[in-house]
Amino acid sequence: MIRKEGEEIVIPTAVIKRLPKYHRHLSKLIRKGVEKISSKDFGQIVGVSAPQLRQDLNHFGNFGQQGYGYNIEKLYNELSKVMGIEKKSNMVLVGVGNLGQALINSTDFKRRGFYLSAAFDINPRLVGMMINGIKVRDIETIENYIRENDINIAIITVPEEAAQKLADRMIDAGVKGIWNFAPVDLKVPKGVSVENEHLTEGLLRLSFKVKDDKK
Amino acid sequence: MIRKEGEEIVIPTAVIKRLPKYHRHLSKLIRKGVEKISSKDFGQIVGVSAPQLRQDLNHFGNFGQQGYGYNIEKLYNELSKVMGIEKKSNMVLVGVGNLGQALINSTDFKRRGFYLSAAFDINPRLVGMMINGIKVRDIETIENYIRENDINIAIITVPEEAAQKLADRMIDAGVKGIWNFAPVDLKVPKGVSVENEHLTEGLLRLSFKVKDDKK
DNA sequence: TAGATTGTTAATCGATTAACAATC
DNA sequence: TAGATTGTTAATCGATTAACAATC
Numbered sequence: 186m187i188r189k190e191g192e193e194i195v196i197p198t199a200v201i202k203r204l205p206k207y208h209r210h211l212s213k214l215i216r217k218g219v220e221k222i223s224s225k226d227f228g229q230i231v232g233v234s235a236p237q238l239r240q241d242l243n244h245f246g247n248f249g250q251q252g253y254g255y256n257i258e259k260l261y262n263e264l265s266k267v268m269g270i271e272k273k274s275n276m277v278l279v280g281v282g283n284l285g286q287a288l289i290n291s292t293d294f295k296r297r298g299f300y301l302s303a304a305f306d307i308n309p310r311l312v313g314m315m316i317n318g319i320k321v322r323d324i325e326t327i328e329n330y331i332r333e334n335d336i337n338i339a340i341i342t343v344p345e346e347a348a349q350k351l352a353d354r355m356i357d358a359g360v361k362g363i364w365n366f367a368p369v370d371l372k373v374p375k376g377v378s379v380e381n382e383h384l385t386e387g388l389l390r391l392s393f394k395v396k397d398d399k400k
Numbered sequence: 401m402i403r404k405e406g407e408e409i410v411i412p413t414a415v416i417k418r419l420p421k422y423h424r425h426l427s428k429l430i431r432k433g434v435e436k437i438s439s440k441d442f443g444q445i446v447g448v449s450a451p452q453l454r455q456d457l458n459h460f461g462n463f464g465q466q467g468y469g470y471n472i473e474k475l476y477n478e479l480s481k482v483m484g485i486e487k488k489s490n491m492v493l494v495g496v497g498n499l500g501q502a503l504i505n506s507t508d509f510k511r512r513g514f515y516l517s518a519a520f521d522i523n524p525r526l527v528g529m530m531i532n533g534i535k536v537r538d539i540e541t542i543e544n545y546i547r548e549n550d551i552n553i554a555i556i557t558v559p560e561e562a563a564q565k566l567a568d569r570m571i572d573a574g575v576k577g578i579w580n581f582a583p584v585d586l587k588v589p590k591g592v593s594v595e596n597e598h599l600t601e602g603l604l605r606l607s608f609k610v611k612d613d614k615k
Numbered sequence: 616t617a618g619a620t621t622g623t624t625a626a627t628c629g630a631t632t633a634a635c636a637a638t639c
Numbered sequence: 640t641a642g643a644t645t646g647t648t649a650a651t652c653g654a655t656t657a658a659c660a661a662t663c
Contacts, residue, residue, distance in 0.1 A: 199654060201608055205601035209583065223620065232585075235620095236656060243622060251621040252663040268604050269611030283505060287498035293560075293583045293600050299607075337610060340603075345508075362610035364603055368424065368508045370447075378609035380602050385508050386420035387595050388555075388579055389483050392514075393416055394593035395552060395577035396484030414630060438644065450644095451632060458646060466645040467639040621662080628655070638645080 200241045204268060206231055207241075211261040212297055223254035265298055274300040277336050279351060280343035281306040281314075281321050284366060288340060289316050302334055324351075331358040338362045345369055415456045419483060421446055422456075426476040427512055438469035480513055489515040492551050494566060495558035496521040496529075496536050499581060503555060504531045517549060539566075546573040553577040560584055567594075 210231050214222065224235040231238070242248055242260070245267050249255045278285055281304050288294070289304060306312060307324045314321045322330065330336065339360045341348055348367035355363070362378045365371050371379050425446050429437065439450040446453070457463055457475075460482050464470045493500055496519050503509070504519060521527060522539045529536045537545065545551065554575045556563055563582035570578070577593045580586050586594050 196612070197654070201605060204608065205598070205604035208604060209598065209601065225620085234656065236623095236658090237654090239620095239622065240655085247622070249621050250663060251661070252619045254620065267611075268608040270604070270607060283498045283502035287502060288599075290498060291600075294603070297600055297604070299600075299603060338603075338606065361613070362606045364606050376613060378606060378613060380606035380609070382599065382602050383420070383424065384503070384597065385506070385512055385514075386424065387597050388509070388514060389420035389423060389485070389512070390416060391553065391577045391579050391593060391595035392485060393419065393483040394595070396482075397411070398576070398591060398593060412630070440644085449632065451634090451647095452630090454644095454646065455631085462646070464645050465639060466637070467643045469644065619663090621660105623660090624658090626655105626657075628653105630654085631650105631652070633650075634648090636645105636647090639643085 194244075196244050200244055203231075203233065203241055204264060207238075208261070208264050208268065208297065211257055211264065214257050215261060219257055221254045221256050224249070227255065270298040272298060272300065274302040275334070275336050276301050276338040276340065277327070277330065278304045278319075278340040278342065279306070279324065279327065279355075280341060280347075281308075281311050281316070282342060285340075285342035286316060288342065289319050301340075302336060303330060305330075328354060328358040331355060331360060336360060338364065341365045341367055341371075343367060409459075411459050415459055418446075418448065418456055419479060422453075423476070423479050423483065423512065426472055426479065429472050430476060434472055436469050436471050439464070442470065485513040487513060487515065489517040490549070490551050491516050491553040491555065492518050492520060492542070492545065493534075493555040493557065494520045494539065494542065494570075495556060495562075496523075496526050496531070497557060500555075500557035501531060503557065504534050516555075517551060518545060520545075543569060543573040546570060546575060551575060553579065556580045556582055556586075558582060 224238045228235040228238045239249070246263060248260050248263050276299065278288060278301055285304065289301060301319050304316065304319050304321045305324045305327050306321055311321050312323045337360060339355050341351060341363060343351060345367045348365060348369055349371055352363055352371050352373065356373060356377055363371060363373065364380050364382065366382045366384070368383055368385065370381055373379050439453045443450040443453045454464070461478060463475050463478050491514065493503060493516055500519065504516060516534050519531065519534050519536045520539045520542050521536055526536050527538045552575060554570050556566060556578060558566060560582045563580060563584055564586055567578055567586050567588065571588060571592055575592070578586060578588065579595050579597065581597045581599070583598055583600065585596055588594050
């Protein structure tokens with residue numbers, strides 16, 4: 186793809202949705218020790234057609250080589266760059282309940298290059314604890330922490346009622362992205378991104394499919 | 401919409417993806433005590449255009465009324481039916497770790513009409529425990545339980561390595577749908593549905609958006 | 616070189632929006 | 640009845656697939 190200087194490049198949302206899946210399977214292939222792969226084979230693995238895969242990747246650069254295919258490690262690193270994954274820890278989690286702890290303990294995160302900087306909770310019994318190497322801090326100190334440590338992504342795993350207020354506070358302190366697990370659609374100002382993880386919706390989709398299949 | 405007898409009706413995947421969101425907001429509106437709503441207003445709430453909303457709903461029936469709009473409770477019940485939500489408990493969860501416990505304790509599930517029948521784990525320390533009214537049982541008894549209680553949906557919250565084998569066992573015993581939280585794409589035979597909940601992918605999408613906004 | 620496979624354009628398909636007659 | 644709002648068809652837009660020249 187040829188990019189003209191100064192031109193706005195808009196990536197189709199359909200492409201953005203597929204990138205993380207590519208990233209996950211590349212990570213898996215690296216662990217398996219595979220070196221290269223063709224768009225045909227990789228497409229089969231991730232469940233998209235070969236031309237679609239090539240077109241998706243070409244939004245970000247020409248990572249392949251004719252007659253050879255794609256070098257897996259190179260492609261993985263390129264996609265990591267594209268998605269802004271850096272070893273530098275710039276992420277916090279708020280709400281150390283069951284779900285919060287599950288995320289703190291997630292090996293999949295770490296494996297994919299994500300590192301949590303700290304966790305926060307309102308419960309004094311939890312404050313001070315260490316979980317998987319992450320210190321739980323008092324929620325009242327979160328604004329300072331965000332400012333001082335240049336945090337730009339926050340994970341919200343607090344109850345529904347607390348989520349929006351908390352989001353506002355963190356955004357005021359400088360957070361640019363929120364990964365929200367509370368069952369509300371958070372409202373955020375322009376320039377801030379939200380990814381709402383409404384778990385129950387996945388269950389409903391499954392239920393629909395099961396019912397639909399029976400017919 | 402007029403349906404002809406015997407004709408196969410295929411619901412576009414784009415529509416299926418939006419249904420759970422409609423359901424969630426209807427649930428919220430009921431709790432607020434709102435009685436009726438127009439496609440224009442409801443579209444604004446759920447973030448789709450009014451014609452799209454009407455078209456989506458009309459795949460399943462004509463639930464609105466000209467000059468009036470939609471009765472919220474009626475629409476909620478219709479969509480619940482469409483998605484196969486029944487009070488009758490026909491769902492089990494396997495893997496009572498942090499994530500499993502988070503789901504067992506979820507108030508959002510119950511509120512939306514979903515009920516768990518039982519939970520299973522391999523760890524003898526957990527077996528026998530009651531969590532939020534749900535009994536934790538020995539994983540070795542799961543096939544029998546599925547057969548005897550006519551279970552058709554299973555939630556998998558076990559480690560990656562155990563997920564596929566477990567899925568196979570449960571499908572053999574009669575499970576028709578799997579909601580999978582392990583970071584693998586489960587392979588299932590035709591007639592069985594899977595909804596893969598790859599949490600890390602949501603975080604990557606967020607990371608991409610944050611990075612993309614900075615430019 | 617010959618074979619393989621990419622990058623990219625053009626054609627097709629599906630999903631969204633615009634528009635309006637039907638009707639409560 | 641007049642006003643509001645649905646259900647539905649036709650037009651537009653975006654995303655996917657097919658095809659192939661470029662090239663390693």
